[in-house]
Structures are given as C-alpha cells and as structure tokens.
Amino acid sequence: MKSSAAVTPLPPLQIGAYTLPVPIIQGGMGIRVSAHRLASAVANAGGVGIIATVALSLASKYYNKGKDYFRANMQALADELNWARDNSPTGIIGTNCMVAIRDFEAMVRTSVEHGAQMIISGAGLPLRLPEFAAANPETALLPIVSSLRAATIIAKRWYQQYKRLPDAIVFEDPNTAGGHLGATRQQLFGEEYAMQRVVPQLAEWARKSYNDDIPIIAAGGIWDRQDIDRVFALGARGVQMASRFICTYECDADEQFKQAFINAAEGDVVIIDSPAGLPGRALSSEFTRKLFRGNEVASKCFATCLSHCRCRDAEETFCIAEALHHAQQGDLSRGLIFTGTNAIRHNKIVHVHEIFAEINGPHD
Numbered sequence: 406m407k408s409s410a411a412v413t414p415l416p417p418l419q420i421g422a423y424t425l426p427v428p429i430i431q432g433g434m435g436i437r438v439s440a441h442r443l444a445s446a447v448a449n450a451g452g453v454g455i456i457a458t459v460a461l462s463l464a465s466k467y468y469n470k471g472k473d474y475f476r477a478n479m480q481a482l483a484d485e486l487n488w489a490r491d492n493s494p495t496g497i498i499g500t501n502c503m504v505a506i507r508d509f510e511a512m513v514r515t516s517v518e519h520g521a522q523m524i525i526s527g528a529g530l531p532l533r534l535p536e537f538a539a540a541n542p543e544t545a546l547l548p549i550v551s552s553l554r555a556a557t558i559i560a561k562r563w564y565q566q567y568k569r570l571p572d573a574i575v576f577e578d579p580n581t582a583g584g585h586l587g588a589t590r591q592q593l594f595g596e597e598y599a600m601q602r603v604v605p606q607l608a609e610w611a612r613k614s615y616n617d618d619i620p621i622i623a624a625g626g627i628w629d630r631q632d633i634d635r636v637f638a639l640g641a642r643g644v645q646m647a648s649r650f651i652c653t654y655e656c657d658a659d660e661q662f663k664q665a666f667i668n669a670a671e672g673d674v675v676i677i678d679s680p681a682g683l684p685g686r687a688l689s690s691e692f693t694r695k696l697f698r699g700n701e702v703a704s705k706c707f708a709t710c711l712s713h714c715r716c717r718d719a720e721e722t723f724c725i726a727e728a729l730h731h732a733q734q735g736d737l738s739r740g741l742i743f744t745g746t747n748a749i750r751h752n753k754i755v756h757v758h759e760i761f762a763e764i765n766g767p768h769d
C-alpha cells in the first residue's frame with residue numbers, strides 16, 4: 406500500500422442532512438458481506454457505512470428453518486443497526502434495500518425506525534421509497550440507476566407524489582460493478598451504460614434541472630484515488646465502492662470468502678444468470694463451474710425472498726439466497742461469491758482505515 410503522506414483530501418460532500426467527511430460510500434453487499442462490522446469501520450473512517458439488508462436473518466438466532474423468515478429479517482436488521490451504532494456513535498450509517506426483494510418495504514421501514522441515516526436502493530426502480538421512509542424525513546434517500554432515463558423517472562415521480570427529490574443518485578456501471586447488474590447480458594460491455602457516458606449525462610441533468618442539488622455518486626470498478634479523480638472529472642461528487650472493502654479484517658464474510666479473492670487470477674470473474682432474471686458478476690468457484698456445467702446446483706427455494714424468482718416460480722436454476730449465504734459462511738463448494746471486475750487486485754487483508762488513508766490521507 407502506498408504512503409498516505411502526499412495525498413490531498415477529497416472535498417467533503419453534503420447529502421441531505423449529512424456531511425460526509427470523505428465522499429466515499431461503501432456499497433451494500435448481501436448476504437451479510439457488509440453488515441455491522443464493515444459498515445461501522447467505514448463510518449469511523451469518515452465514509453458512509455452501509456448494511457446490506459437482504460436475508461440478514463439467515464445466520465441469526467431469529468431464523469427458524471424457514472419459519473418467520475420475514476419477521477426474523479426485521480429483527481436481525483434492528484440488531485445490525487444497533488451494533489453498528491454502538492461501534493460508531495458519530496459515523497454515518499445506512500442500509501441498502503433492494504426493490505426486487507419481497508420484504509423491501511419492511512426493510513425500509515425497519516431501517517428508518519432503527520436510525521439508518523441513508524437508504525440506498527436499486528435492483529428495480531424504488532418509486533415508493535419516500536412513502537416507506539416517511540417516518541423520518543431526515544433519512545437521506547439514494548436511488549441506484551444505470552441510466553439517465555431511470556433517474557429522470559424516479560425524480561419526477563418522487564416530486565409529483567411526495568414533493569421530495571433524491572438526496573443523491575448512485576450510478577452503477579454494469580460493465581464493472583459486482584452482484585446483480587442493471588443491464589441485460591446483451592447490453593453488457595457496451596457504451597450505453599458505461600461510466601464515461603452516463604455520469605456526465607447525469608451531472609448535466611442535475612446541474613440544469615436541479616441546480617446541482619442532487620450529487621451524482623459513481624459506482625463500479627473504483628479501486629484507488631486515480632479512479633476517483635477520473636470519475637470526479639466526469640462530474641461525480643462522490644463514489645460508492647464495494648469490492649475494495651471485501652479483503653478487510655472488518656468485512657463480515659468468512660475468511661475463506663476473503664481468501665478466494667486473494668487467490669483469484671486473471672479470467673476468474675464471470676457473468677452468471679441469476680434466478681432474479683438479471684445477470685450477476687461473480688468470482689469463478691466450484692459453484693460457478695457446476696452451474697455452467699448445468700443442472701448440478703439445483704436447489705429448492707426455502708425463503709421465497711424474491712418478488713420474481715426462476716428457482717421458486719419455475720423450479721429452474723438455483724436458490725440465490727442459499728448460494729450467497731453459503732459463500733458468506735465460507736462454504737465455497739456451495740457458495741456463490743459476488744464481485745466487481747476488480748476482484749483480482751486483492752493481494753492481502755488490510756484494515757478499512759488503511760484503505761481510507763491510502764485514498765484520502767489520515768482521518769482524525
């Protein structure tokens with residue numbers, strides 16, 4: 406890791422009621438790759454720590470073999486938010502709530518009730534997010550989009566229906582980001598959704614239509630200060646980074662999960678078809694090799710977590726909640742490891758504060 410001595414700090418960023426000392430948001434990583442430990446470490450380093458809310462209950466005391474899965478998720482989320490706050494009394498802590506999940510509304514309401522200061526929401530258009538988060542108007546709301554069109558639809562609808570605008574917009578580049586991607590397989594790797602095309606479009610829209618009151622946050626493939634300077638030059642005012650935080654002591658996944666990144670080599674990042682109907686970016690593993698051979702990873706839906714699911718509805722493919730849960734627990738023969746394109750840049754486990762120091766200089 407480079408010395409932090411010569412680094413000029415990035416400008417702080419205002420998002421709604423909150424001033425981010427460092428304009429870095431840690432991307433939500435389900436299932437329990439980003440829970441309270443990672444989120445609080447990022448918040449303590451001056452960024453925004455994000456707990457991914459999807460299927461939080463699976464390793465909790467509340468989950469009882471499929472019974473009360475949705476209630477257990479709410480209880481587990483309340484715990485994670487409380488623990489994160491205990492670890493970081495003054496940092497900014499938020500949650501990631503996916504529209505495609507059946508308990509999206511419950512996850513948003515529980516987040517607000519238990520003090521989430523930001524909610525970041527994608528995997529579909531979060532058109533009703535302000536309604537579900539209405540109990541605390543100070544909770545900042547950030548939709549994730551992959552196009553200007555999606556941002557326009559959300560901003561118009563929120564204003565018409567709720568007299569509210571997004572506090573910031575996260576643009577996630579499907580060509581580089583990890584997890585479920587906001588483009589079809591055919592659209593992947595094209596120009597249409599590329600960072601260098603969409604971020605300037607969004608920045609111009611925010612300036613012309615909203616007097617620069619909606620900061621654009623760039624996500625996907627961001628690793629170091631050079632990447633951040635590059636997207637700031639395109640018009641972004643903050644970044645969301647996920648994969649970079651996986652190989653940290655504080656990341657909530659098992660050691661085996663982290664080791665898989667350290668062992669990854671060129672060509673080990675693959676695209677899978679998720680039962681959610683979207684492509685997903687993952688690390689090559691025993692699981693993905695079985696998946697590509699066909700019919701070797703069949704498993705039964707046990708939680709009915711997704712609104713649309715080819716595993717539950719058509720008994721095709723695999724249960725993604727189960728596969729992501731196994732990976733987080735370190736069972737890599739049955740586990741699906743999501744990652745962005747930067748997976749192979751990991752070579753050791755570090756502390757979150759070291760990543761911040763490298764990018765932004767030391768934080769008091």
Ligand SMILES: Cc1cc2nc3c(=O)[nH]c(=O)nc-3n(C[C@H](O)[C@H](O)[C@H](O)COP(=O)(O)O)c2cc1C
Pocket residue numbers: 431432433434435436438457458459501503526527528549577581582583584585624625626627645646647648649742743744745746747
């Ligand atoms: C392991 C993993 C899990 C993820 N889970 C989620 C999730 O639950 N919800 C979500 O909106 N995005 C999820 N993402 C996407 C990230 O939040 C982030 O926007 C994206 O990966 C940014 O690209 P980067 O990983 O190259 O920094 C996930 C990404 C990874 C690597």
